[in-house]
Amino acid sequence: MTMIQVGVCGWGDQHELYVQGVRNRDKLSVYASHFPIVEVDSSFYAILPQRNYESWVKDTPERFGFIVKPHQGMTGHQRGDTASGSRRELxxxxxxxxxxxxxxxxxxxxxxxxPPWFDCTREHVQYVTACRQAMQAYPFAVEFRHQSWFESRYSERTLDFLREIEATHVVCDEPQVGKGSVPIVPAVTKTSLALVRFHGRNKAGWRDPGEGQNWRDVRYLYRYSETELAEWVEHIRLLEQEADEVCILFNNNSGGDAAANAKQFSEMLGLAPTGLNPRQMDLFST
Structure with missing residues (x-):
């Protein structure tokens, strides 16, 4: 039976989950009383010390799962040439x-x-292959953000390529605003895991946050409606027919909507997560 798990991207900003006075270092433990998985995005900005991960392992229950984003220098977000030796060291x-x-x-x-400018070229296919080879010991998921990978002439070839390198295709829900966005492609390329990420549908803020605005605060400012989430139930049912596990992550964090939408969608899918940390309110119940 396919396991479906729902969580959010990052735990620090999910303020609605935390009572007043919860310390930052305790937030993951509280988060893990609500959700069974989380995405680690701080690893995208820095190589974190092992003690961070050691702490997170201790703060979460046995069956909790982490989806970890590699450093931006590994995924081409840092523009310009990077010496191969320094990249290998990274x-x-x-x-x-x-x-x-x-x-x-x-x-x-x-x-x-x-990144959004990482288009479908031979050079980029080779780079993805090299990343996979470097990380061959680990479960590996790929999220493309340039539309060219899923144009009609390349879409099936892209999915076949991911199957060949044993990579999970990340299914995305995001605004459709040109080349720097991808359509919904609910396909499974590795049967052990399907991964879905909800970025919101804020078309106006996706590319141009406006003068003086922080792009991250604007881009992911969106609350999914029940109707929009209902459209996704069918997609998830299709994915679970082919995958042993489906992990769903909400990234619409800017306005505190991710956790609420994640809980709402869990209910719509009929999920009842088990093996979570005990809730604070439950610790004192009789």
Whole structure:
């Protein structure tokens, strides 16, 4: 039977989950009383020390899962030429840093999210292959953000390519605003895991947040309606027919909507997560 799990991208900003006075270092433990999976995005901005991962492993229950984003220098977000030697060292450092999660059996996948300008070219296909080879010991997911990968002439070839390198295709829901966005492609390329990410549908803020606005605060400012989520139930049912596990992540964090939408969607799918941390209110119940 396919396991479906729902969570959000990052736990620090999910303010509605935390009572007043909860310390930052305790937030993951509280988060893990609500959801069974989470995406680690702080690893995208820095190579984190192992002690961070060790702490997160201790703060979460046995069956909790982490989807970890590799450093931006590994996915081409840092424009300009990077010496191959320094890139290899970056991969080595990242791999070393995540070992506590790996050894605990809590790594769901490494999420290689490539930038919007990373288009479908031979050079980029070769680079994705090289990333896969470097991380061949770990579950590996790929999120493309340039529309060319899923144009009619390339879409099936893209999916076949991901199957060949044993990578999970990340299914996205996001605004359709040109080349820097991808359509919904509900396909399974690795039967062990299907991964879905909800980015919101804020068309106006996706490319141009406006003068003086932080792009991240604007881009992901969106609350999914029940009707919009209902459209996705059928997609998830199709994915679960082909995958052993389906992980669903909400990234519409800017206005505190991700956790609420994640809980709403869990209910619509009839999910009742087990093996979570005890809720604070339950600790004192009789």
């Amino acid at each position: 991969f080595r450092q990242f791999e070393e840093s995540i070992q506590p999660v790996v050894e605990a059996g809590k790594l769901k996948a490494l999420l290689f999210q490539f």
